[in-house]
Amino acid sequence: MDAGVEAIVDRIPADWDPNVLELAQLRHNVCAGYKVEANIQQTISRALLLTRARPFARVLQDAEGGSAEDCLDLGQRLFVGYGAPKDQDTALEYWRRIVDPTHPRYLSAGVSRSSRARAHCCISRYWFDRRIVGRDEWNIVSLYRAALNADLAASLGLIFPNVLFVAKIIESSGFRRPEDNRFPQHSTKRFERLETLWAVADQRKRELEEENRRRDRKVAKAPLAYMCAAQGCGIEGTKKAALLQCAGKCPRDQKPSYCSKECQKQDWKRHKLICKPSSTAGSSETPQQDTSLTAKPELPDEFSAAHFNPAGMECRLDMPMPDGSTVNFASKTMSPAFMKEMREHAIEKLSDR
Ligand SMILES: [Zn+2]
Ligand SMILES: [Zn+2]
DSSP: OOHHHHHHHHTOOTTOOOOHHHHHHHHHHHHSOTTSOOOHHHHHHHHHHHHHHSOHHHHHHHHHTTOHHHHHHHHHHHHHTSSSOOOHHHHHHHHHHHHOTTSTTOOOSSOOHHHHHHHHHHHHHHHHTTOEEETTEEOHHHHHHHHHHHHHHHHTTOOOHHHHHHHHHHHHTTOSSGGGOSOTTSOOHHHHTOHHHHHHHHHHHHHHHHHHHHHHHHHHHOGGGGBBOSTTTOOEESSGGGSEEBOSSSOGGGOOEESSHHHHHHHHHHHHHHHSTTSOTTSOSSOOGGGOBOOOOOOOGGGOOTTBOTTOOOEEEEEEOTTSOEEEEEESSBOHHHHHHHHHHHHHHHHHO
C-alpha cells in the first residue's frame, strides 16, 4: 500500500457511523437499471450485507490490487463517507482508474462493459454535484463533464437513473437546444452533440407518457383505490398497492383506501356508517379489528425513521408552488406523512411572503 492509501486507512475511526442510506441511494442511482424499483428497505439491507461481508480495508486492498468492481465500490463508500471519512476527490480517482487511459493506475485489461458504464455514471454524478458555483452561476465545464460521462454510460448500453436525471436537468436548463439557452454567454454546441444521451432521454419520455396514459385508464376504472379517502389528505398512489384498502365489510364499489392508519382513524367516523351498517354514529371512535388494513412490510427498527416509505410504493401529492401553480410531486422513498409535512411547510412559507 502506498502512503496515500495508508492515510485513508489511518483516518477510519473504529466506531464510524455507517452512512448506509446515502450509500444505498447512490448505488441505486448510479448502478441499477432505471426500471429497477427504488426499494429503500431492500437496498439498505443489501448494502449492509455487502459491507459487512467486505469491510472497507478489504475493498481498499482489492481495489489497489486492480479489481475494477472494488474501485467502483471503494469510490462509492468514499463519496458518501461510508466506512471512512467522506473524500469525493479520492473517490473520483478510483473511478477514473476504470475509464480514463490517462490515469497512471488505469486498468487497461479485464474490465467489463458494465463496470465501465457504472464508473462513467459515478463520474457524471461527481461533476454534476459541482455544477452550481453561485447564485445563478453555473460551472459549465463541470456540467459538460457530467453530461459527457452520462452520454458515455448510455453509449455502453446501460441506462441508470442518474443518466436520465442529468439529461433532464441539462435539457430544462436550456443546454440541449440553442433556442432554449438561458446562459447566452455559454455555447450549447457540445451539449447538442451528445446524441446517445438525448436519444435515451426521449425514449424515456415516451415510456413515461405511455405509463401515465395506462395509469389514467386504471384510475378512471377504480378511482377510490388510488386516492386516500381521508378529508384534506390528498395523497394519491401511483399504483393501487401503494395505499391500504379498508378490509372491513363495506361494499366493494365504495371501499376506501388510505395512505396511513392515521388517515383511516381520522376517516372512521364518516366511513363506519357504510362499513358497519348496524353501528350508530359515535358508538365507536376507532376502526374495529375486522376493518384492519391490508398490511405493508415494516422496516427493521434501526431504520424506522418516520419519513421513510418502507414499502417503496410511489405516492403523489399536489404541492403549492411560489408562482401559484401546483406540482404533482411523486416519491417512492418518502412516507405519506413526511410528504404532507413538506406540503405544510410549503404552505406556511408561501403565506409568509
Ligand atoms: Zn391520507
Ligand atoms: Zn370499510
